[in-house]
Amino acid sequence: MSLTPSKMLKLGTQAPNFELPDSISRSLLSLEKLRGEKGTIIMFICNHCPYVKHVNNEVVRLANDYRILGFSFVAISSNDVKAYPQDHPEQMFKTARQLNYPFPYLYDESQEVARAYNAACTPDFYVFDESLKLVYRGQLDDSRPKNGIPTSGRSIREALDALLNNRPVPQLQKPSMGCNIKWRSY
Known part of the structure; x- marks a missing residue:
């Protein structure tokens, strides 16, 4: 495990499109099909990372x-x-079944989607508004394994609440920290 921070994609970036297989439904799902009416949260996660395991329930x-x-x-x-x-x-x-994920869990075999989003670590979070413009990227909250701070989702909740209430999303955004994405060697 190599502790890695988010690369902090530029705010205002249009969400890169994708079509990936869902490990739960076994169907191909696209960003257009998955986008939310108020906003879309894209999360780069994995099964083995202790940082992801730490935040999974939240x-x-x-x-x-x-x-x-x-x-x-x-x-x-x-x-x-x-x-x-x-x-x-x-x-x-x-x-996904064990943790009752209420969202699709897509597999990016080519790693092209992670590259398009400039994802660096797991977990890495991106919040897009209703028009799929990036308004938040970074951490879930200040909790990390063994730092004693309970998970709350506060950083992302503040961004989502701002979108819901037509307020500006807080500009102070901290990078997420976690395991580096395991890139294939060619």
Whole structure:
């Protein structure tokens, strides 16, 4: 594990389009099909990372709280499954079922989607508004494994609440920290 921060994609960036297989439904899903009426949250996660495991329950709570308000949540795993077999789509399916993910868990085998989003770590979060413009990127909250701060989703909740109430999204945005994305070696 190599502790890696988000690269902080430029605010205002249009969400890169994608069509990826969902490990849960086994169907191909596109950004256009998954986008939310109020906004879309794209999360780069994986199964094995202790930073993702640390926030998983809060991510599920966050999605359950905001899906009913018009936000869509999408999880994507881009890790090299040859080097990290625990991140294989079959294992993704098991994790999603075990944790009751209320969102699709897509597999980015080519890693092109992670590159398009400039994703660097797991977890890495991106919040797009109703027109798919980036308004927030970075951490879920200030909690990290072993730092004693409970997970709350505060950073993303503040961004989503701002969108809901037609207020500016806070400009102070901290990078997420986690395991680096496991890029394939060619």
